[in-house]
Amino acid sequence: MSTALQAPRTVRIGLAGLGNVGAGVFINLQKNAGLLKERTGCILQVTKIAVRDLNKSRGIDIPSHLLTTDWRDLVADPNIDIMVELIGGTTEAFDLVCAALKAKKPVVTGNKALLAERGQELFKLAEENHVPIYFEAAVAGGIPIIQTLQEGFIGNHIRSIHGIINGTCNYILTRMAKVGLSYETALAEAQQLGFAEADPDLDVSGWDAAHKAIILASLSYGFWIKPEQVFVEGIERVNLTDMRFAKMLGYTIKLLSVIRADEKGLVEVRTQPSLVPQSHILANVSGAFNAVLVNGDIVGESLFYGKGAGQDPTSSSVISDLADAAGTLIFNSRHSGFVPHGLYGKSKPVEDTVSHYYVRLTVDDQPGVLARVATLLGNRGIGISSVIQPEDLEGNTTPLIFMLDDAPLKVMREAIQAISALDCVREEPSWLRVETLEE
Numbered sequence: 001m002s003t004a005l006q007a008p009r010t011v012r013i014g015l016a017g018l019g020n021v022g023a024g025v026f027i028n029l030q031k032n033a034g035l036l037k038e039r040t041g042c043i044l045q046v047t048k049i050a051v052r053d054l055n056k057s058r059g060i061d062i063p064s065h066l067l068t069t070d071w072r073d074l075v076a077d078p079n080i081d082i083m084v085e086l087i088g089g090t091t092e093a094f095d096l097v098c099a100a101l102k103a104k105k106p107v108v109t110g111n112k113a114l115l116a117e118r119g120q121e122l123f124k125l126a127e128e129n130h131v132p133i134y135f136e137a138a139v140a141g142g143i144p145i146i147q148t149l150q151e152g153f154i155g156n157h158i159r160s161i162h163g164i165i166n167g168t169c170n171y172i173l174t175r176m177a178k179v180g181l182s183y184e185t186a187l188a189e190a191q192q193l194g195f196a197e198a199d200p201d202l203d204v205s206g207w208d209a210a211h212k213a214i215i216l217a218s219l220s221y222g223f224w225i226k227p228e229q230v231f232v233e234g235i236e237r238v239n240l241t242d243m244r245f246a247k248m249l250g251y252t253i254k255l256l257s258v259i260r261a262d263e264k265g266l267v268e269v270r271t272q273p274s275l276v277p278q279s280h281i282l283a284n285v286s287g288a289f290n291a292v293l294v295n296g297d298i299v300g301e302s303l304f305y306g307k308g309a310g311q312d313p314t315s316s317s318v319i320s321d322l323a324d325a326a327g328t329l330i331f332n333s334r335h336s337g338f339v340p341h342g343l344y345g346k347s348k349p350v351e352d353t354v355s356h357y358y359v360r361l362t363v364d365d366q367p368g369v370l371a372r373v374a375t376l377l378g379n380r381g382i383g384i385s386s387v388i389q390p391e392d393l394e395g396n397t398t399p400l401i402f403m404l405d406d407a408p409l410k411v412m413r414e415a416i417q418a419i420s421a422l423d424c425v426r427e428e429p430s431w432l433r434v435e436t437l438e439e
Helices: 020-031 033-040 071-076 092-102 112-129 145-152 167-179 183-192 207-221 240-248 311-331 369-379 409-420
Strands: 009-016 042-050 082-085 107-109 158-164 251-261 266-277 289-296 300-307 354-364 384-388 397-408 430-434
Touching: 009 020, 009 071, 009 311, 020 033, 020 042, 020 311, 033 042, 033 311, 042 071, 042 311, 071 092, 082 092, 082 311, 092 107, 092 112, 107 112, 107 311, 112 207, 145 207, 145 289, 145 300, 158 207, 167 183, 167 240, 167 251, 167 289, 207 251, 207 266, 240 251, 240 354, 240 397, 240 430, 300 311, 354 369, 354 409, 369 384, 369 397, 369 409, 397 409
Parallel strands: 009 042, 009 082, 082 107, 266 430
Antiparallel strands: 158 251, 158 289, 251 266, 289 300, 354 397, 354 430, 384 397
16 A cells, blocks of 8 residues: 655745855755755745845855845745844844744744843743744854753753853964964954954953853743843953963863852853863863853753854754744644743842852062962952962062962952952952863
8 A cells, every 4th residue: 555745845934134144044955955855844945035235246146036125025925934034133133033923934043142132022922923933043053052952951950051152262262272372363363264253342252152151041941041140251351371370270261151050049141261171071172163061960961062153054053943943834833932930030140159260460579478368368268279379480570370269259359359459469360260160
């Protein structure tokens, strides 16, 4: 007895944005059209594309009848089933996603800033309209971390997430650590190679990674984290002196996003340059690669590693979401994209977050200085685990390097302020968090 196969359904896509990632989506949908049809039972077809400039050369052959300068044409088109938002920003993109959801069209987006800053509003609207939002491409490029948290680890309480989730910063810090380039030289090299934008502020300030961390934290703990409740510090002040001392102490410096809940269910979310033990696998994530280390109460530790940006890795995630969205249209089997719950629900105040610290001082080379600094730390309950004072240095000043035990950020800031005021301290202290990566 033979069974007739059902003819594949054509799912029509409206693509808003034809930059690097948008072009990759268009190219790769065509390249692997046959594979996608076999695996999904659908023909995924880009029907219309919104661009800002019709005359711009994009290096790919796109029929002119597909192009428009108004994304509203895509939303209004009754033949378009799914909207892809790749225009960036948080204003026009917000209007686009809202319009698509109200038109009952599933949305695929890679816009991390939009979700981090206005995700709560968008997912509420998605729930009200029973239309999902997909956003795998918003975090860590081609690494399927969103789907993993939503589905693969659905039975786990997430104990913590530690992530290197900005390729630009990781490239810069890798070149500083391995080759000895200055921050400025490493940044210029990253720009020349295309790893950093001409205006790199969003990356090097830490906010690109912080936006991604907000998304991961919100998925993990069931409530939307507000940007003002996260601690963010960039890599602009990381220098070769601290790189060398970190190596001497058995560490390297990475821009690390840390997400975890304490025993009271308070959730901390922070992104900052941190000392990471050289023996830990995250210390060996080099160049523009990303890595996310997830610790679940059932699964234990799982590491996800891959390219965190670029045309092909990011478009791979967009296409994955398109396949899921097509499945939603056919089988009606997906939720809004974010499921709130009440098991957690509060952010930990930034000032209460606790970690070890590295501190480097430039002080007068005279007796009693170490004792004065140690007293200020001891009076605030901050323990010293080790001290380094290099010998045989010329001049009247000397560096003092401290590795400090756990301390709340508020107490640490007070201590640094008091140390800075000492008449024997000649430069602004350099201090960084130390992540032991031990649960």
